């Protein structure tokens with residue numbers, strides 16, 4: 318009955334959804350700019366980290382542009398509480414990963430955290446549902462408390478005579494996290510642009526031991 322008064326709307330185009338689809342209408346699903354790589358070990362995302370970090374693989378689902386469907390959907394996921402989009406993206410990525418040969422196994426999936434302050438303000442971390450959904454698809458455990466983000470949003474950086482504000486990426490590994498050698502860890506975020514956030518998280522994890530590390534994001538900004 319409630320559905321009569323509150324019909325489910327497509328997160329991409331606001332059209333009323335038919336009973337079958339829960340998040341995106343068929344048109345929007347067909348329009349998704351999917352860019353899941355053919356080779357998860359060698360692609361543009363992996364090459365971003367050449368000379369910075371040694372990673373096992375990296376893969377993403379969607380191409381992000383300032384005015385495309387991906388931009389609208391990430392906005393809905395991040396600011397409009399549409400967490401079911403994260404679940405949907407996790408399902409799509411999981412089914413693509415499962416088709417790859419040889420199969421890849423991840424011993425642990427870790428979502429990039431928000432600071433406590435920001436999480437309180439937003440009410441949720443937009444990456445967690447995506448990570449959980451992906452973990453279910455791949456039979457891999459997810460630990461959302463493995464990393465801690467400190468709230469040092471802006472700090473003044475002196476650069477010669479000029480000064481500017483810089484966003485600081487400050488992460489720590491939770492001391493309760495148990496890691497064993499030769500684990501393959503998948504670090505998950507919503508979008509990769511410069512790779513600075515993933516790199517900062519990776520470095521604190523790699524300080525704790527010798528792991529295989531891979532990255533997955535919902536979208537890539539080129």
Ligand SMILES: [Zn+2]
Nearest residue numbers: 327330342345
């Ligand atoms: Zn739609």
